[in-house]
Amino acid sequence: xxxxxxxxxxxxxxKNARIKSMDEYRALCKKAEDNYEGFWGDYAKEKITWKKPxxxxxxxxxxxxxxxxxxxxxxxxxxxxxxxxxxxxxxxxIIFEGELGDQKVLTYRELYYEVNKTANLLKxxxxxxxxxxxxxxxxxxxxxxxxxxxxxxxxxxxxxxFGGFSADALRDRVIDAQAKLVVTADGAYRRGKPYMLKPxxxxxxxxxxxxxxxxxxxxxxxxxxxxxxxxxxxYNELIKDQPVKCxxxxxxxxxxLFLLYTSGSTGKPKGVQHNSAGYILWAQMxxxxxxxVKENDTYWxxxxxxxxxxxxxxxxxxxxxxxxxxxxxGVPVYPDPGRWWRMIEEYQVNQFYTAPTAIRLLHKVGxxxxxxxxxxxxxxxxxxxxxxxxxxxxxxxNEIGGGKCPIVDTYWQTETGGHMITxxxxxxxxxxxxxxxxxxxxxxxxxxxxGNPKPKNEKGLMCVTKPWPSMIRxxxxxxxxxxxxxxxxxxxxxxxxxxxxxxxxxDDDGYIVITGRTDDVINVSGHRMxxxxxxxxxxxxxxxxxxxxxxxxxxxxxxxxxxYVVLKGEDxxxxxxDVMKEINQIIVKEIGPIAKADEIKFVPGLPKTRSGKxxxxxxxxxxxxxxxxxxxxxxxxxxxxxxxxTCVLG
Ligand code: WTA
Numbered sequence: 001x002x003x004x005x006x007x008x009x010x011x012x013x014x015k016n017a018r019i020k021s022m023d024e025y026r027a028l029c030k031k032a033e034d035n036y037e038g039f040w041g042d043y044a045k046e047k048i049t050w051k052k053p054x055x056x057x058x059x060x061x062x063x064x065x066x067x068x069x070x071x072x073x074x075x076x077x078x079x080x081x082x083x084x085x086x087x088x089x090x091x092x093x094i095i096f097e098g099e100l101g102d103q104k105v106l107t108y109r110e111l112y113y114e115v116n117k118t119a120n121l122l123k124x125x126x127x128x129x130x131x132x133x134x135x136x137x138x139x140x141x142x143x144x145x146x147x148x149x150x151x152x153x154x155x156x157x158x159x160x161x162f163g164g165f166s167a168d169a170l171r172d173r174v175i176d177a178q179a180k181l182v183v184t185a186d187g188a189y190r191r192g193k194p195y196m197l198k199p200x201x202x203x204x205x206x207x208x209x210x211x212x213x214x215x216x217x218x219x220x221x222x223x224x225x226x227x228x229x230x231x232x233x234x235y236n237e238l239i240k241d242q243p244v245k246c247x248x249x250x251x252x253x254x255x256x257l258f259l260l261y262t263s264g265s266t267g268k269p270k271g272v273q274h275n276s277a278g279y280i281l282w283a284q285m286x287x288x289x290x291x292x293v294k295e296n297d298t299y300w301x302x303x304x305x306x307x308x309x310x311x312x313x314x315x316x317x318x319x320x321x322x323x324x325x326x327x328x329x330g331v332p333v334y335p336d337p338g339r340w341w342r343m344i345e346e347y348q349v350n351q352f353y354t355a356p357t358a359i360r361l362l363h364k365v366g367x368x369x370x371x372x373x374x375x376x377x378x379x380x381x382x383x384x385x386x387x388x389x390x391x392x393x394x395x396x397x398n399e400i401g402g403g404k405c406p407i408v409d410t411y412w413q414t415e416t417g418g419h420m421i422t423x424x425x426x427x428x429x430x431x432x433x434x435x436x437x438x439x440x441x442x443x444x445x446x447x448x449x450x451g452n453p454k455p456k457n458e459k460g461l462m463c464v465t466k467p468w469p470s471m472i473r474x475x476x477x478x479x480x481x482x483x484x485x486x487x488x489x490x491x492x493x494x495x496x497x498x499x500x501x502x503x504x505x506x507d508d509d510g511y512i513v514i515t516g517r518t519d520d521v522i523n524v525s526g527h528r529m530x531x532x533x534x535x536x537x538x539x540x541x542x543x544x545x546x547x548x549x550x551x552x553x554x555x556x557x558x559x560x561x562x563x564y565v566v567l568k569g570e571d572x573x574x575x576x577x578d579v580m581k582e583i584n585q586i587i588v589k590e591i592g593p594i595a596k597a598d599e600i601k602f603v604p605g606l607p608k609t610r611s612g613k614x615x616x617x618x619x620x621x622x623x624x625x626x627x628x629x630x631x632x633x634x635x636x637x638x639x640x641x642x643x644x645x646t647c648v649l650g
Contacts, residue, residue, distance in 0.1 A: 006429040006509075007397070009406050013379060017292050017426020019440075025427045028440035039441055040469060044069050044281055049083045051075065051250055054277070058467065064487045064496060065474065066467040067254050068278040075248035076257055076280045077119075077153035080319035081112045082248070092324045095298070095347060096142045099189035099330035106142055108322070111149075114142075117242035118150035118235075125238060126181050126214050130155030130249050133211075133259070135179040137161045137170060137201060139188030140329045143218045143235070144305045145315045147183050152257060155249035159259040159271065162306025163188075164527075165592040167203035169269075173261050174204065176271055177476060178211040183235075185218040186225045191334045194221040202226060253277035259476050260308055262414040263530035264485055265501070265519035271476030272414050278469030282418040283312045284320035289439065290408050291351040291380055292425050293323045300326035301353040301382075302340070307527075308414040309384055313353060317418070332358055338369040341400075345373040352400075353382035353410075355526040356392055360556045363395045370399050380425045382408045385526030386558045387514055393432035411435035411514050413500060414528070415486065417470030420444055421512055434511040442468055446504045446512065451492030454506065459515060462504040463490050465497045520616065522551035522559050527594045531616070534561060537590040538583045538597075543567050548606050548614050552599065552623040560598035562623045564644070566605055576602055599623075603647045605640045607632070622648050 014020050019028065032039040037057040044054065054072030084091075089109040096104040106114065122128040134156050138144040144160070151158040159177045161170050174182060182205065187196035198217060205212055217225070218235045257279055259271040293299050299318055303309035318325035326347055332340045340362070344352060362369070381401050383393075388409060397407055406425040412418060420442050421435040428436050438444040443466040446454045454460030464471075475482040487496035503515040517523065520531040531549035538547045545568045551559035563583070567576075580600045587595050607615045615635065621628055622645055632638045 004431065006431050007406070008429050009426050010404055013292070013406065014426040016294075017424070018288055019424045019427045021427050022429075025424055025437075025440065029438075032441040033443075036441075036466065040068070043285060044072075044277065044469075047281055047284055048072075048074055048277060049079055054253055060467070063467075064483060064498070065479070066471065068275075068467075068469045069253040069281075072253040072277055073250050074253065074277055074280075075153065075251050076276050076316070077115060077149045078248050079280050079284075080149060080152075080316065081108060081115060084108045084322045085112060088322050091322070093319060094142050094145060095324060095326045097326070097328050097330075097343060098141075099192065099334065104142060111146070111319075113244045114146045115149040115153060116244050116246040117239055118146050119153040119246040120242040121235075121238055122150055122156065122181070123154050123246070124242075125233070126216070128154060128156045128181060130251075130255075132156045132181075133177040133179040134158050134181045134183060135161055135170075135174050135177060137163065137182060137184045137197060138218065138305070139163055139185055139197065139220060140304055140327060141185065141188065141218065141220055142327060143185075145319075145327070148258070148305070148311070148315055149319075153246060153248050155251055155255065157256045157258055159261065160306050160311070161261070162304060162592075163197060164306070164594050166589055167200045168590045169592055170200060170204040171206065171209060172268060173271075174209050174212060176261070176268075177259055180211055180213050181216060182212055182214075183216045183218070185220040186223055187221045188329060189221060191331060194223050196223060196225070198225040202228070251276050254473070256473070258311065260311065260414055262308075263521055263528050263533060265521055265530055266532050267481075267530075269530070269533070270478065270481060270485070272472050273474045273476055274417050274470070275473045278471070279417050280316060280320055282468070282470035283317035286419040286439065287313070287317035287321045287323065289424060290410060290419050290422050291353070291382065293318070293321065293351055295322075297350040297379075298324050298326060298347050298377075299351040299353075300328070300344070300347070300349045302328060302332070302358065303353070303355070303384075308417075309353075312418050332362060333365075336369070337362060337365040338372055341370045341373040341375060344375055344378065348377040350377055351380045351382065352378055353384065355385040356383055356388040357386070357525040357557055359383065359388065359392045359396050363392055363399075364556065367399055375400060375402065378402070378405050380408060381405045382410055384410045384412070386523045387516055388433055390432035397432075406430055409433070409435045411512075415472040416464075416468075416500075417472070420464065421514070431509075431511060434507065434513050436511050438512075444512075445492075446506055447490065447492070449490050451490065451497070456506045456508060456510065459503050459505050461490050461518070462500045462502040462512075462514065463492070463497050464500070465492045467498075471498065522549070522561065524551070524554075524559050524561060524594065525557045529561075529591075529595055533591060534563070534587060534595050534597075537587045537595070538563055538565065540586055540590070541579060541583050543579050544583070545569070546606060548616060548619055549597075550616055550620045550623055552620075554598070561595060563597045563600045564603050564606060564619055565600055567602060601648050603644045605637065605643070607640050607644065608636050609634055610636050619644075625649065
């Protein structure tokens with residue numbers, strides 16, 4: 001079985017890699033274990049251009065509110081731009097390709113000017129100061145990166161909202177973050193046609209959004225939009241007169257850099273907070289170690305800046321290390337499913353980073369498309385966002401990588417800021433569907449709730465038992481939820497430790513295999529969603545008495561959204577089709593099209609324990625069409641299981 005074979009790193013790649021062998025890897029791990037603070041302190045000194053050196057590596061006194069590089073001063077935009085001007089001023093920082101094939105290259109010098117001008121605009125025109133929140137609702141255009149770095153330059157905290165979120169979802173985030181400014185675009189292009197963003201912002205910004213003073217609009221597709229006078233401003237016009245130098249704000253290591261809202265198992269989305277020094281250090285180090293990008297390489301990550309992968313591995317990581325990063329506005333299948341492969345050939349991409357859902361989609365299209373293009377520039381392939389199945393892995397390895405490119409299956413989360421468990425391309429023998437081992441300095445363990453390590457092939461909790469520099473610093477405005485969500489499940493030596501929410505096993509060779517979420521979070525096409533959020537939306541339909549959402553395995557998307565709905569007593573089932581349609585309309589309105597249900601089933605009741613807790617395990621099994629083998633005697637009404645099965649399976 002090819003699935004159980006280990007693939008060694010290519011000798012040529014290992015020879016020049018930053019980490020060249022498993023021995024080197026183990027030595028680094030040992031170094032970190034022997035002197036944890038020394039390990040991190042040395043890297044922080046080496047990698048970060050400090051305005052003032054830090055006094056202390058790690059302060060654990062307020063655990064789990066850990067502080068890193070205490071007393072240090074820096075500015076993340078300087079780390080990403082200014083320090084490269086001496087040696088890389090004319091190097092491409094961002095290579096942009098639009099959906100329609102338009103191209104734009106920003107050198108480090110040009111990007112530096114754009115960021116400085118934008119920083120001046122934010123500061124002088126909109127009065128944005130250190131600590132103010134700026135919500136960014138932009139398509140995948142270079143201005144998104146410019147805006148992020150401009151915020152960083154003046155010490156403002158950006159919070160990007162993915163363009164696929166609805167007006168309601170955007171409003172919730174604007175209010176939670178108390179944003180002073182919203183940056184958006186008229187719209188952009190998808191599948192060759194213009195689509196609009198500004199109208200969504202107009203709908204989002206109701207009277208409840210009292211914090212918002214202005215809306216800044218980047219013109220991208222130049223379609224007609226409505227202006228609210230005194231609130232709306234055009235970026236393209238205002239930016240012209242701005243001075244090209246803006247003094248970078250002196251930021252503390254622990255000053256917030258950004259918020260990024262993500263889904264949890266309960267309640268509304270949480271604003272994950274990342275701070276300056278620890279985040280940028282790990283973004284840069286993982287870029288260097290995991291993708292092994294060299295000075296003249298071209299690196300491409302296909303994520304959207306609205307997700308953490310876009311933050312760390314399109315913008316901050318690549319720019320901090322001085323790499324050339326490709327940014328693409330569009331989808332992989334427009335105008336044809338060879339688009340990505342053509343771009344790899346055209347830009348001679350060396351490292352390519354994408355998600356399993358896209359790999360599966362393009363795998364399904366077949367081998368003809370990639371075979372048309374010269375993909376020989378590729379050296380390292382990456383995957384992220386959800387477990388990758390061996391089939392998709394092997395296709396990626398053989399057909400895209402030509403059997404010569406290591407795949408880095410990078411396991412991490414919004415909360416971890418950067419990679420946690422992943423192969424190193426020049427060192428780790430890889431196998432399909434395993435994220436392999438924790439990076440040096442990351443103490444990640446599969447254990448039970450009391451900290452006992454799990455033996456091989458037994459599923460346990462994927463935990464991180466020591467703090468690390470790029471870890472989440474808090475949930476915006478909700479310290480209790482932060483403690484409870486991440487440090488409320490597992491302990492080691494009696495001390496609360498970080499639990500990821502994922503299950504995992506050590507396989508026969510001791511390799512880590514991530515098995516997926518153990519909580520009520522589902523992963524649809526790599527988009528992370530809380531079942532509770534979708535349930536809250538669906539529950540707003542007037543005919544819905546109650547409902548339960550589970551993920552159902554899907555060949556392309558990883559998981560699909562499956563909703564069990566109990567209608568109110570006297571409701572007429574003849575209307576079911578309408579109700580189904582309307583439920584999805586509500587979901588699209590309240591969350592966005594990414595959360596739409598793939599299947600909705602009407603059932604007479606939900607399987608509940610006597611204490612009223614819905615047993616989603618049973619619902620997941622029924623959705624999959626599995627036999628129910630687990631004990632259902634603890635259910636309030638065990639006969640409900642057979643009734644639900646009849647409704648689902650017919
Ligand atoms: C899942 C995305 C298996 C996991 C960077 C995690 C993965 C969640 C992998 C975080 C991987 C991410 N293998 N599962 N390589 N990478 N996940 O916050 O369930 O959008 O908890 O961050 O994606 O999703 P998030």
